[in-house]
Amino acid sequence: MTKMTRGSFLGKTAAATATLGALLAMPGVSDAALPAPSSFGLTKEELAGPVVVHVRDFATGEMAILAGTREIVFRDREFVNRLRRAVRSSAK
Amino acid sequence: MSSHREAPEISKDPVADSTDTYLFVSPDDPTTVTMIANYIPLERPDGGPNFYEFGEDVLYEIYIDNDGDALPEITYQFRFQTAVRNPDTFLYNTGPITSLDSPNWNRPQTYSVTRLNAAGAPPATTGGLTCPPCNIGPNSTPKYSALAQAAVHTLPTGETVFAGQRRDGFYVDLGAVFDLADLRPFQQLHVNPLSSSAAPGVDSLKGVNVHTIALKVPINMLTADGSTPTDVTSAKAVLGMWTAAKRQVISLRYQDAAGTRNIGPFVQVSRLGQPLINEAVIPMSLKDDWNAQQPLNDSKYVPYYEYPEIAKLLPILYPGVFPNLAQITGPRADLDAILLTGIPSGIVPGFQNYSGSVPSDMLRLNVAVPPSAKPSALGILGGDLAGYPNGRRVQDDVFTIELRAIAGATYPLVNSSYKPDGAAALVTDALTPDASRYQSTFPYLADPISGWDVMPAAS
Numbered sequence: 001m002t003k004m005t006r007g008s009f010l011g012k013t014a015a016a017t018a019t020l021g022a023l024l025a026m027p028g029v030s031d032a033a034l035p036a037p038s039s040f041g042l043t044k045e046e047l048a049g050p051v052v053v054h055v056r057d058f059a060t061g062e063m064a065i066l067a068g069t070r071e072i073v074f075r076d077r078e079f080v081n082r083l084r085r086a087v088r089s090s091a092k
Numbered sequence: 093m094s095s096h097r098e099a100p101e102i103s104k105d106p107v108a109d110s111t112d113t114y115l116f117v118s119p120d121d122p123t124t125v126t127m128i129a130n131y132i133p134l135e136r137p138d139g140g141p142n143f144y145e146f147g148e149d150v151l152y153e154i155y156i157d158n159d160g161d162a163l164p165e166i167t168y169q170f171r172f173q174t175a176v177r178n179p180d181t182f183l184y185n186t187g188p189i190t191s192l193d194s195p196n197w198n199r200p201q202t203y204s205v206t207r208l209n210a211a212g213a214p215p216a217t218t219g220g221l222t223c224p225p226c227n228i229g230p231n232s233t234p235k236y237s238a239l240a241q242a243a244v245h246t247l248p249t250g251e252t253v254f255a256g257q258r259r260d261g262f263y264v265d266l267g268a269v270f271d272l273a274d275l276r277p278f279q280q281l282h283v284n285p286l287s288s289s290a291a292p293g294v295d296s297l298k299g300v301n302v303h304t305i306a307l308k309v310p311i312n313m314l315t316a317d318g319s320t321p322t323d324v325t326s327a328k329a330v331l332g333m334w335t336a337a338k339r340q341v342i343s344l345r346y347q348d349a350a351g352t353r354n355i356g357p358f359v360q361v362s363r364l365g366q367p368l369i370n371e372a373v374i375p376m377s378l379k380d381d382w383n384a385q386q387p388l389n390d391s392k393y394v395p396y397y398e399y400p401e402i403a404k405l406l407p408i409l410y411p412g413v414f415p416n417l418a419q420i421t422g423p424r425a426d427l428d429a430i431l432l433t434g435i436p437s438g439i440v441p442g443f444q445n446y447s448g449s450v451p452s453d454m455l456r457l458n459v460a461v462p463p464s465a466k467p468s469a470l471g472i473l474g475g476d477l478a479g480y481p482n483g484r485r486v487q488d489d490v491f492t493i494e495l496r497a498i499a500g501a502t503y504p505l506v507n508s509s510y511k512p513d514g515a516a517a518l519v520t521d522a523l524t525p526d527a528s529r530y531q532s533t534f535p536y537l538a539d540p541i542s543g544w545d546v547m548p549a550a551s
Contacts, residue, residue, distance in 0.1 A: 050344055050353050066342055066356035 040065055040072050058084055094262045094490065095364050096133030098371040099379035102362045106132045107147035108337040110364035111302055112262050115333045115455040115483040118308055119463040120533055123320055124252075126308045127154050127168075128486070128535065129335040129364070130260070135301040138543035143184050143226035144257065145201050146172040146303055150337050151358045154307060157332035158316040160448030162388040166314060167208040170255065170305055172223075174201050185225070185232045192222045192242050200225070203255055205247060205307075218247045224256040227301075229544030236539050244534060252308040257301050258537035259529045261486040262367075265521040266296035269491075273402075273409050277522040278515075281410050293521040299547030306535035311459050321460045325437055329460040330447050332434075333483075334365035334387060360384050365454035366431050366481075367490040373400055387452035390432065394451050397431055398423035402498050406519075416513045417500045425506040430481050430497060439505050443477045457483030469524075473501065486536050487529075492520040 042051070046068035056062040061077030096111040097103040114128035129152065135144045146152070151171060155164035178186060178198050187196035204219035224243040227236045244254045268275050274282045276291040311320045314331055321329035338358035345352050362383050364370075373396050374382045382393065407418035429435045432451040437444040445456040464478040469489040471479025473496060480488040496502075499516040531538045541547070 050355055052342055052344070052355050054342075068355070069340065069357055071341070071357050 040074075042067050046070065055080060055083065094264070094367040095369075095371055096262075099383050100376070101380045102383055105339075105361065107145075107303075108150045108339060108362050109133055110335055110337060110362045111260070112367065113333070113335050113364045113455060113484070114261075114486055114536075115331070115457045116485045117311075117457070117459055117461070117463050117478065117483075118534065119467075121308065122463055123312075124308045124310050125314060125331065125457065125459060126306060126534065126536060127156075127333055128307075128537070129154055129305045130258075130302040130537075131305070131337065132303045133300075134297075135257070135260075135303070135540075136546065137227065137299070137301055137541040138546040140228070140543060141182055141184050143199075143228070143543075144301070144303060145174060145199070145226075146170075146203070146223070146255065147337075148172050148174055149343075149352075149354050150339060152305060153336045153338065154305070155334050155336070155454075156314050157387075157447065157452075157454060158314060158328075160327065160330070160332070160450070162332070162386075162390075162448075162450040162452035162454070163210075165210045165316065167210075168307060169206040169208065170203055171206075172201050172203045172255075174199060185228060188231065189225050189228075189233050189239065190235065192224065192239065197225050201255075205251075205253055207249060207251075216247075216249050218245075218249070221245050221253065221255070226257045227540040227542040229542045231544075233542065236542065240539055250310055250313060252534055254304065254306045254535040256304065257540040258304040258535065259540055260297045260300050260302045261525070261529055261537050262297055263295050263489075263523045263525045263529075264297065264491045265293040265523060267294060268521060273405065275519065275521050277520065278410065278413075281413055283409050283411055293523045295523050295525065298525070299541060301540040302537075304535060304537055306537075308534050315459070324442060324458055324460045325444060326460065327446075329458050330434060330445050331457050331459060332365075332387075332447050332452070332454040333457070334363060334454040336360050336364075337362040360386075365452075367484065368494050369397075369431065369453055372402060373397060375401070387454050388450065390452045391450075393453075394428070394432065397427050397451075398425075400424065400427065400498050402495070403500075406499055410515070413515045414499060414513045416511055417516065420500065420503065420510070424498075424503065426502040427497060429506070430502065435481070440472060440477070443472070443482065445482050455484055456481070473497075487525065489520075489523070495519055 052066040054064045061075045061080040065072045094112045102109045111133045112130040118124045118126045154168040156166040158165050185196050189197040201223040203221050206217040224239045312318050338360050340354040341356040370382050407414040434446040434456040436446040445458045461477050464476045468474030468476035471488050500512040501516040503510045
């Protein structure tokens with residue numbers, strides 16, 4: 001975990017989560033580049049609850065999947081780039 | 093306060109806010125050590141209808157370092173669950189609560205305790221442990237002491253545990269401290285005297301409760317080699333202890349019955365070892381960071397211990413009273429020893445609680461020092477080796493002890509040529525809490541003040 005205060009973490013996470021949630025709901029933004037959830041080894045209980053994807057760093061494509069009490073960090077620059085493009089196009 | 097509302101972020105999160113931590117050889121059971129972690133600052137006893145309770149979404153932890161590496165070898169975790177017995181009433185209780193399974197108690201809490209051992213022993217968890225209700229008043233909780241006693245549990249692994257509301261044992265004159273340290277017994281000497289004569293201190297915490305997690309553990313379950321040390325000089329006799337509260341990194345708030353869902357790993361939002369450190373030693377800009385750190389990483393805070401802001405302020409706020417303190421320019425190695433490493437052998441005759449050279453904020457207890465027959469609230473400063481800073485007992489006057497140490501009273505321990513100012517041995521907020529705040533048996537903090545018996549605010 002990157003060290004930060006709870007307040008700053010919650011603030012930043014809320015913003016990124018909200019943005020990503022909106023993007024995934026948009027036509028044309030596919031989740032095909034993300035590995036299937038089973039490849040992250042999520043349990044049935046973890047998948048039953050909310051699963052949050054947090055873009056930690058747009059520049060490096062670093063993301064985290066948060067489920068249950070776990071955080072799994074991974075990189076997918078292509079997917080993050082598509083999100084970035086979608087953010088730009090939706091801002092027009 | 094000791095650590096009540098001591099940092100900006102945690103002051104907004106009372107159920108995770110550590111207020112005090114205690115560690116002492118149990119006076120009535122000296123083969124055991126008692127550890128206490130208090131949360132929820134400044135509980136007004138009449139604060140209903142939603143009376144105070146532990147956070148279901150908070151992971152509470154007590155850590156023990158038994159080899160001086162500033163890392164926990166033993167961890168106790170506490171998780172709480174809350175039930176609603178009657179969904180059709182707004183009331184905390186619908187009649188007298190005469191037992192912990194009373195149907196009249198509408199919002200009972202239970203909890204689990206897990207012991208983790210870094211040496212690799214499998215975790216040991218005991219669940220379904222009951223908390224007592226809050227002390228509402230004679231109509232609602234007519235035999236409160238019996239309810240609280242019923243909530244003292246013995247674990248299969250040998251520990252004794254209690255979690256629930258208690259009197260706050262800490263005492264300090266908050267109004268004086270935060271009004272530019274205008275201590276009432278010395279207010280005539282203050283740079284801006286509000287009176288020409290001394291006045292007694294005001295105990296700001298006299299009428300409030302806290303929520304306590306108390307754990308009594310056989311000493312041989314905590315020491316590195318499983319022994320019960322009797323040699324005060326032995327390094328094996330020293331235990332370090334601190335507490336933390338953690339929350340999951342994300343909370344999702346739904347505008348429907350799903351309410352709030354918490355996701356992700358737990359991160360530390362509060363910690364506490366030595367009293368008053370994050371309160372009055374760590375600067376405002378680092379307080380939230382300090383709460384998120386581990387004792388192992390405390391070296392970056394050492395300058396604030398060695399050059400405490402209070403030591404610079406006292407000569408300014410009390411002109412002419414602390415001339416020798418004003419002349420100290422070097423680092424305060426005495427405060428390093430008291431607060432960050434423990435006191436090595438050879439400093440205080442017959443005593444040491446040195447845990448190694450790693451500067452780390454924790455309480456340090458030499459368990460080979462037996463409980464005192466006549467405890468002094470001034471602990472080691474008062475000639476009582478069983479008191480603070482050898483661990484911390486519930487009645488120890490840690491405010492006065494730390495204030496006098498910072499004022500220079502302990503500097504001669506490391507600099508024999510230094511002569512403390514006369515005021516260093518006298519400065520205090522002059523409070524003596526009444527005995528009703530404590531009890532002689534576990535969990536040592538007394539029953540909470542009831543809502544009916546709430547003390548009115550000073551007019």
